[in-house]
Amino acid sequence: IDTTHLMSDEREFVGGFNNPGPITVNLIWNDTLASHTALRALRDSGELVEWMIADSDGTAAPTVSGGAFEPLTTRTNRKFTGYVADINISFAGNEVQRATLTIQRSGAITTTPKV
Numbered sequence: 875i876d877t878t879h880l881m882s883d884e885r886e887f888v889g890g891f892n893n894p895g896p897i898t899v900n901l902i903w904n905d906t907l908a909s910h911t912a913l914r915a916l917r918d919s920g921e922l923v924e925w926m927i928a929d930s931d932g933t934a935a936p937t938v939s940g941g942a943f944e945p946l947t948t949r950t951n952r953k954f955t956g957y958v959a960d961i962n963i964s965f966a967g968n969e970v971q972r973a974t975l976t977i978q979r980s981g982a983i984t985t986t987p988k989v
Contacts, residue, residue, distance in 0.1 A: 894979035896959060897925075903963050903973035913975065917958040922980055926953045931988050945986040954983045 875890040904910055916923065924943060926936055932949030943953055959978040963971060 892982070894954075894956075894981060897927075897954070897956065897977045897979060899975040899977070901973055901975060903961075903971040913958055913961060917961055920957050922955050922957050924953060924955055925977060926951055929988070945984075947986070947989045950986065950988045952983050952985050955980050 875888050876885060877888050878885045926943040928934075928936055928946060929950040932946065934946050934948045936946060936951070937944045943951075945951060945953070956977040956979040958975065960974075960976040962974045962976070964973070965971060
């Protein structure tokens with residue numbers, strides 16, 4: 875937020891709202907997978923949904939209760955809400971189909987560290 879006084883020689887600022895940035899995920903794309911069809915549907919709908927990213931410092935599988943992810947205690951994880959902003963698919967000869975999934979965050983990320 876600009877707080878510059880008329881008598882100031884340079885602009886002055888104080889912090890304002892955070893601006894949630896996008897999250898990008900690289901993956902191997904397969905049009906026949908139900909999960910990839912669901913990602914396309916989410917992109918087309920613009921629906922805000924809850925996401926969770928679990929670190930590789932554990933092996934516990936995420937669980938869902940009442941439609942929401944349960945925080946893991948044996949694996950660091952981050953939960954956030956966002957919508958699928960884009961799916962960019964790349965093609966190359968003699969290579970699997972790769973894609974970059976872009977999720978636009980809405981709000982803060984909640985981190986649960988491994989205990």
